[in-house]
Amino acid sequence: MVLLSVNGARHELDLDPRTSLLDALRERLGLTGTKKGCDHGQCGACTVHVDGRRVLSCLALAVAQQGHEVTTIEGLAAGERLHPMQRAFVECDALQCGFCTPGQIMSAVAMLVEVDDRRRLTDAGIRERMSGNLCRCGAYPNILAAIRRVRP
Amino acid sequence: MRPFAYVDERDVAGAAAAVHAAPGAMFLAGGTTLVDLMRQGVLAPDLLVDVHRLPLGDIELDDRRARIGACVRNAQLAEHPELRARWPVVGEALLSGMSPQLRNMSTVAGNILQRTRCSYYRDGHSPCNKRVPGSGCAAIGGHDRDHAILGAGPRCIAVFPSDLATALAILDAIVYTRRGDGGARRLPFDGFHLAPGDTPERETILDHGELVTHLELPTLAIARCSHYFKVGDRSSYSFALASAAVALDLERGIVRDARIALGGVATRPWRCPDAEQALRGKPAELSSFRAAADVALAGAVAGRHNGFKIDLARHVLVRALTELAARPR
Ligand SMILES: Cc1cc2nc3c(=O)[nH]c(=O)nc-3n(C[C@H](O)[C@H](O)[C@H](O)COP(=O)(O)OP(=O)(O)OC[C@H]3O[C@@H](n4cnc5c(N)ncnc54)[C@H](O)[C@@H]3O)c2cc1C
Numbered sequence: 001m002v003l004l005s006v007n008g009a010r011h012e013l014d015l016d017p018r019t020s021l022l023d024a025l026r027e028r029l030g031l032t033g034t035k036k037g038c039d040h041g042q043c044g045a046c047t048v049h050v051d052g053r054r055v056l057s058c059l060a061l062a063v064a065q066q067g068h069e070v071t072t073i074e075g076l077a078a079g080e081r082l083h084p085m086q087r088a089f090v091e092c093d094a095l096q097c098g099f100c101t102p103g104q105i106m107s108a109v110a111m112l113v114e115v116d117d118r119r120r121l122t123d124a125g126i127r128e129r130m131s132g133n134l135c136r137c138g139a140y141p142n143i144l145a146a147i148r149r150v151r152p
Numbered sequence: 153m154r155p156f157a158y159v160d161e162r163d164v165a166g167a168a169a170a171v172h173a174a175p176g177a178m179f180l181a182g183g184t185t186l187v188d189l190m191r192q193g194v195l196a197p198d199l200l201v202d203v204h205r206l207p208l209g210d211i212e213l214d215d216r217r218a219r220i221g222a223c224v225r226n227a228q229l230a231e232h233p234e235l236r237a238r239w240p241v242v243g244e245a246l247l248s249g250m251s252p253q254l255r256n257m258s259t260v261a262g263n264i265l266q267r268t269r270c271s272y273y274r275d276g277h278s279p280c281n282k283r284v285p286g287s288g289c290a291a292i293g294g295h296d297r298d299h300a301i302l303g304a305g306p307r308c309i310a311v312f313p314s315d316l317a318t319a320l321a322i323l324d325a326i327v328y329t330r331r332g333d334g335g336a337r338r339l340p341f342d343g344f345h346l347a348p349g350d351t352p353e354r355e356t357i358l359d360h361g362e363l364v365t366h367l368e369l370p371t372l373a374i375a376r377c378s379h380y381f382k383v384g385d386r387s388s389y390s391f392a393l394a395s396a397a398v399a400l401d402l403e404r405g406i407v408r409d410a411r412i413a414l415g416g417v418a419t420r421p422w423r424c425p426d427a428e429q430a431l432r433g434k435p436a437e438l439s440s441f442r443a444a445a446d447v448a449l450a451g452a453v454a455g456r457h458n459g460f461k462i463d464l465a466r467h468v469l470v471r472a473l474t475e476l477a478a479r480p481r
C-alpha cells in the first residue's frame with residue numbers, strides 16, 4: 001500500500017512499483033489536469049509540485065512519494081477562485097490548444113517562489129527559467145506576458 | 153518496463169548492503185536517468201533501493217573544503233551562494249543544462265553517474281556494446297554526429313554527457329563511497345570514470361553495491377576564477393555539443409596557472425594537462441588561448457558526421473578562456 005498525499009487529501013493506493021506519479025494521478029486518482037506529453041522528462045507538460053518544488057511527474061515513481069506533499073493544477077485554485085497565475089493565463093490568452101498549460105502554470109508558480117527578487121526578473125530570465133516547459137503551439141509571447149502580469 | 157521490487161532505505165550501510173546482496177539491484181536517486189532508461193528497456197533492475205531519504209542531503213563548508221552529500225539536489229548545489237563564490241564553475245555548469253524541474257529532482261551522485269545520450273544505446277534494440285556487451289556498435293560508421301572525438305575506442309564512441317563532471321574534473325574533486333561489504337573508499341575524481349576500452353559497459357570504477365556518499369571539493373585558490381561555457385543545439389535545456397570548464401591564475405596579464413577540461417566531446421570527463429602546460433607563463437591573450445586550444449584538440453579523431461566538433465570545441469575553449477580572462481577580479 002502506498003500512501004499518497006495530493007492537494008491536501010490522503011489516498012491509500014495499491015500500486016505496482018512501476019507506476020509513475022503521473023499515471024497514479026491521472027489513472028488512479030482521476031486528476032487528469034496533469035498532462036503526459038513525452039513521458040521522458042523532456043517537455044514539462046507533467047509538471048507538479050512536490051513539497052513546493054516543481055518536478056516532472058513522469059520520471060517520479062509514485063511509491064517514492066510517500067511522506068511528500070504533491071500539488072497538482074487541480075489543487076491550485078481556492079474553490080472557485082482561480083490562482084493569480086491561472087487568471088493571468090486566461091486574461092493574457094496564454095494558450096492555444098491548452099495541452100501544455102497546466103504544466104506551464106505549475107512551473108511558473110514555483111518559478112516565482114524560487115527567485116529572491118521577482119522585480120529583477122528580466123524577460124530573458126523568465127524564458128530561461130521556463131525553458132523546461134515546451135509549447136508546441138508556440139504561445140510563448142503570451143505565456144511570458146501572463147507571468148509578467150503576476151510578477152509584482 | 154520489467155517488474156521490480158522497491159525498498160526505501162534510511163540507512164547508508166543498509167542501502168549499500170541491500171544492493172550488494174542482489175545482483176540485479178540498483179540505487180534509485182532522483183530517477184531522471186534511471187526511470188527514463190527503465191521505461192526504454194535499456195536498464196532492467198529487479199530491485200530498486202531508494203536512496204533519496206538517506207542522510208546525505210547536506211552541503212558542509214569550511215576553510216579547507218566543501219563536503220557535498222550524494223543526495224544533494226543539483227538545484228541546491230547550483231544555488232548555494234558560498235559555493236558559487238568559491239567554485240563558480242560548478243554552478244555555471246549545472247545551470248547550463250537540464251531544466252529547473254530536472255535540477256530539482258536529480259542528485260549530485262546521479263549526475264556524475266548518468267548514462268550516455270547515444271541514441272543507439274537509448275533505443276533499446278540497436279547493436280550496442282555498452283548495453284549488450286559484444287553486440288557491436290551501431291554508432292561507429294553510423295549516425296555519429298553527437299559522438300566523441302576524444303577518448304573513443306574501437307568498441308564505443310559514446311560521449312559522457314555530464315556538465316557537472318566536466319567542472320569537477322578541474323577541481324581535484326574526491327568521491328567518497330560506502331561499499332556493500334561495509335568498507336569505504338576515497339576515490340580521486342580523476343580516474344573515477346573509465347575509458348570505454350574493451351568494456352564500455354563499465355563506466356566507473358565503482359563496484360556493484362558501492363554507494364557514493366559524498367563529493368569533496370578541496371579549497372583551491374584558482375577555483376575562484378573559474379568558468380563554464382557550453383554550446384548545444386539550443387541555447388538552453390540541451391546537452392553540450394562542446395563545452396569547456398576553465399580556471400585561470402593570472403598575474404599582471406600572465407597566466408601563472410591554468411586548468412582546462414572539455415565536455416560534450418569525450419568518452420569521459422576530459423582534463424587537458426598539455427593545454428594547461430601550454431598556457432603557463434604565456435600572456436593571457438587570444439593567441440595564447442588559440443595555441444592552447446590547438447594542443448587540447450591535437451589528438452581529436454573525427455568520425456563520419458562529428459568532425460565539426462573539433463573546430464567547435466576549439467572555439468568553445470578559446471571563448472571560455474577569453475571570457476574568464478576579461479572578468480573583473
Ligand atoms: C531531458 C533531460 C535533459 C538533461 N539535460 C542534461 C544536461 O544538459 N546536462 C547534464 O549534465 N545532464 C543532463 N541530464 C541528465 C541529468 O543530469 C541526470 O539525469 C541526473 O543528474 C541524474 O540524477 P538522478 O538523481 O536523477 O539519478 P538517477 O536516475 O536516480 O540515477 C542515475 C544512476 O546513478 C546511480 N546512483 C544514484 N545515486 C547513487 C549513489 N548515491 N551511489 C551510487 N549510485 C547512485 C543509479 O543507480 C543510476 O545508475 C538531462 C536529463 C534529462 C532527462
Ligand code: SF4
Pocket residue numbers: 268270271272273279280281282283288289290291292307308309310352
Ligand atoms: S557508441 Fe557506445 S553507447 Fe553508442 S551504440 Fe556504440 S557502443 Fe553503444
Ligand code: FES
Pocket residue numbers: 035036037038039040041042043044045046047056057058059
Ligand atoms: S511528460 Fe513529463 S516531461 Fe514530458
Ligand code: FES
Pocket residue numbers: 094095096097098099100101134135136137138139
Ligand atoms: S498551447 Fe498548445 S502546446 Fe502550448
